[in-house]
Structures are given as structure tokens and as C-alpha cells.
Amino acid sequence: MRISARTQYALGAMLALAEADSPVHAERIAVTQEIPRRFCDNILLQLRRAGLIQSQRGPEGGYWLARPAGEIALADVIRVTEGAEPPARPFPRAAAPLTEIWARLRSHENALLSEITLADIVASNGTMDAVSNGDGTLAS
């Protein structure tokens, strides 16, 4: 599970927006999430272009989620910042079975990250014993 600083920051920023109930300045996000100021701009721009957040300029401006926090999965955010993964070089025939293993791993990872939403994370403040799936059950 490779996780770049950019992606970590993006997730932090999205959570900050998920917690707020009105537009938030990049400045504030940068401070609370400990993201370098200019880099924060940079990332927010990318998230907006991807359609995950919306923005308004000028004083009274800021950023907010484009959809309810319960409809944005962690995977949605990660896909944006990590971009499409390069098509992993194939194993030679001799080691072909390994391809199946990787596929299984990626699949599981993707399933989990697609189930968990920003709302789930926000809801789990302090008590991280469980992560809700939104239907009351627990994520494996």
C-alpha cells in the first residue's frame, strides 16, 4: 500500500472539509492538517478539477465538498492524487501465478477503501474500535 505525502494531505484536507459546515479557507486547512501552504493550494486545485470539491474565490471564499461526506469514499480521493497506476509489468510465464496474487491484494485493498467514506472517518472520533459501513455492520 504505497501512500504518497500528497495523498495523505489530500485525505486530511477532505476530512477537514467533511467536518466543517461552511466553506473553509486553504489557509485554515493547511494549518490544521499541517500541509505546506502552497502545496495545499496545489492539492485543493487538483481535487476541485476532479470534481470532489467546489470553491469560491475572493474574501468569503473557500472550499467545500461537492457531495455529502457519506458519498465520498477514501478510494475516490486516492484515485485522484495517485492517478491511474501504471500497468504493472507482467510476470514471465514462469512466475505467472504471482499475477493472481497481486490481483487479489489490489482487489481487497480497493474494496475496503471503496467502502469507507469520509463520513465514516469523521464519525469515528476517538473510538476507532470499528469502522461503520454505513449499514451498521463492521468493515472486516
Place this chain on the structure above:
Amino acid sequence: MRISARTQYALGAMLALAEADSPVHAERIAVTQEIPRRFCDNILLQLRRAGLIQSQRGPEGGYWLARPAGEIALADVIRVTEGAEPPARPFPRAAAPLTEIWARLRSHENALLSEITLADIVASNGTMDAVSNGDGTLAS
């Protein structure tokens, strides 16, 4: 699941040794596994230093597994080539719950790769419907 070319090659090389019943030349491994010749040397050296394989020099030399293929997990190989993962920068308090998610993912990944051995892969020639755990059960 980040997987470097080096690690892919290392796994291929180990599988080549697992299939053989006598010492194998680096040259042969390089060809069958499609590994650049010199790079192959390089990797085999690393695997030997890690104690996963043994070697003999000179004509009639070559490489072989240090332990039975059934006692070498994929994770053992990966740990060698990927090295100890750098201690992932911590999330700020606001995004702390994410730490738990990553831990869970890494844990699952590690569990799976620790269960599957080189012998399992070799045994699954052609029929990759299932991967044996060695006890007859199927890996999830």
C-alpha cells in the same frame, strides 16, 4: 501494494530455484525469468546475503534455496528486496483514524504474503483457482 521491478525479479528468481533440484546458474535464471543479466547477479547477491539462498563459485557453481521451498514465504523475499519500509509520516490528530485503516491494510497484506510459500506457487501450475495454505484449506 507497491512492487518494484527488483522485487518481481527476486520472486521470479526464487521460483526458478524452487522448481530446480540442483544448483542453477545466474545466467539461466536471467534468461528464463527475463532479468537483465548483471542486475540478476546483483539481486542474487542480495538474496544470498539475506540468507534465503546459498551459492557456490566456479564452474559447476550456481545458486540454490537455503531452505525448502515450503518454508519460504513470499513475504520473506519481499522483505529483503523492499527493505524495511520507512516509518510512514504520521497523520495529524485530525486525520488520525486513517492510521488505523492503513494498519489494517498492511496487516492483511502481510498475512496473505506470509502464508503463501514458494512451494504453493510452484504447485499451482496452470490451475490457479486456488492457492493452498499447505493444510488443504484455501487462502482467502
Place this chain on the structure above:
DNA sequence: TATTATTCCTACTTGTATAGTAGGAATGGT
């Protein structure tokens, strides 16, 4: 003992990705 095939070792090169930074244009409220 000379030859030859192999492993062994350090260091180097080169390409690509990551993590940011710089400078300013566009916009919107007051």
C-alpha cells in the same frame, strides 16, 4: 599450474517520481 567459468563486490550512471516552491493572473466582496 594455467585456463576458464562462475560467483562476488563496490561504485557509478541515468531516468523518473515526489515534494515542494515561485510568480503572478483572475475573481469577488467591501
Place this chain on the structure above:
DNA sequence: ACCATTCCTACTATACAAGTAGGAATAATA
């Protein structure tokens, strides 16, 4: 008009990955 903010392109600096180079050490064989 002013000012705070978002917006945009492009640049730099560092680290890591992938692979290469040159040769020393070792062991079988003749």
C-alpha cells in the same frame, strides 16, 4: 479602488529505482 482569496503554469531539488561497469575471488578441469 482595495484586498483577500482562489487559480494556474512552470520550475527546482532531492531521492529512489533500474540498471551498468569493471574487475577481484574462487573452484573445477586439463
